[in-house]
Amino acid sequence: MKRRNVLLVGTLFIGLLFCWSCSNSTEAEEVFVPVEEENTEQNKVEKEQENIQEEIDPKEEGVKEENVEAMLPVFSVINAYLCEKQGEYEGENPDFYWGVLAYAISKIGPSYGDLYGIKGEDIRLHRIVVEELAGIFFPNILELPKIPSPLKKQVWYNSNDDSYYCRVGEPGEVKTEIISYEKNDDGSVTVLASYKAGDTLEEIASFLYLLRENPALDGTVEPDFYYTIDSVSYETSRESAIQGESPEDFAAKVQSAIALRDMETLSLYIQYPFKLDEMVIAANEKEFMELDQDMVITEELARGIQDTDAAHILEVQSGYMMGEEQYNIWFALTKEGYKITGINK
Numbered sequence: 001m002k003r004r005n006v007l008l009v010g011t012l013f014i015g016l017l018f019c020w021s022c023s024n025s026t027e028a029e030e031v032f033v034p035v036e037e038e039n040t041e042q043n044k045v046e047k048e049q050e051n052i053q054e055e056i057d058p059k060e061e062g063v064k065e066e067n068v069e070a071m072l073p074v075f076s077v078i079n080a081y082l083c084e085k086q087g088e089y090e091g092e093n094p095d096f097y098w099g100v101l102a103y104a105i106s107k108i109g110p111s112y113g114d115l116y117g118i119k120g121e122d123i124r125l126h127r128i129v130v131e132e133l134a135g136i137f138f139p140n141i142l143e144l145p146k147i148p149s150p151l152k153k154q155v156w157y158n159s160n161d162d163s164y165y166c167r168v169g170e171p172g173e174v175k176t177e178i179i180s181y182e183k184n185d186d187g188s189v190t191v192l193a194s195y196k197a198g199d200t201l202e203e204i205a206s207f208l209y210l211l212r213e214n215p216a217l218d219g220t221v222e223p224d225f226y227y228t229i230d231s232v233s234y235e236t237s238r239e240s241a242i243q244g245e246s247p248e249d250f251a252a253k254v255q256s257a258i259a260l261r262d263m264e265t266l267s268l269y270i271q272y273p274f275k276l277d278e279m280v281i282a283a284n285e286k287e288f289m290e291l292d293q294d295m296v297i298t299e300e301l302a303r304g305i306q307d308t309d310a311a312h313i314l315e316v317q318s319g320y321m322m323g324e325e326q327y328n329i330w331f332a333l334t335k336e337g338y339k340i341t342g343i344n345k
Helices: 002-031 035-056 065-069 072-085 094-107 109-115 127-137 237-244 247-259 263-268 285-289 299-306
Strands: 116-119 122-126 155-158 163-167 174-183 189-197 202-213 227-236 274-276 279-282 314-316 319-323 328-334 337-344
Touching (some): 065 174, 072 094, 072 127, 072 189, 072 202, 094 109, 094 163, 109 116, 127 163, 247 319, 247 328, 247 337, 263 285, 279 285, 299 319, 299 328
Parallel strands (some): 274 337
Antiparallel strands (some): 116 122, 122 163, 155 163, 174 189, 189 202, 314 319, 319 328, 328 337
8 A cells, every 4th residue: 555655656646747848848949039030920910911802902002194195095085076076985885885986996096016917098996996995985885786787888897807997087287185184983094085187286175084993903914095985065265255254355266366467267257147347248167267368357457456455355235346437446245255247448
């Protein structure tokens, strides 16, 4: 019995000694872990936490200027088409849809290398490119609609080379400029652009675009355009003048047109039918442009208008008068803005 107790006590003593040894060994390991390893482990944990946080609340990126600038050819097509047709941006209308794409084939097509070509008076662009462009201009329309019959002489499909064709056109001197852009809360981008045309590149209209990211960005092949068109609105320079122009502003514009002998600009300022010395001699702009310039803008009239202080024009019952008693121009506010109602030369 005594022997058994001695063995039991000895066993317990050895066990306690072993536990004490293990405990001291663990503490030693913890004490001697290098600081660098601790920091590395901590950095890993912090990085993982940052990644999780970014997935929950990703950082918002700003608008890249190069992505907006790359849209200039697209803007130019829409600007030119809308200014010529004086219509609204309506992608659901097949006439508008294919009218815009015909412009795009002509103006953007040359940047696509071998997929583009010219045969006589016709321009060719491969179907794949046309479909890609259609996705930029009209992202909500998933398939190319049939070409309306009235447009089949303007744009058509050739199955032999799987390409679309349109007539070569001369747009003349035109220029589109981006004025400003900003990112909206929903991720879309608003862009203000101006459209200029003519030999002097006078501003014709200002356009407001709403852009959204191109869905094709999720694909394996990077698209040529980062954005697609969501909506477009525009205002011509003439409409802008109607909304905020003063009689003094209009008088100054007339004064400038007379000094430059600019019949084309003057034709836009006139209310038709046009009266010269109380006689109707032009029913519309076309007839006005056929008049002899020296008959309309005489030296006496030009001198009288030039000597007028546009800031102090004479207000009369029927509107305003600028010039001298005998050589003068009359204008008034109409539903289309200020218009010249008569000239005495």
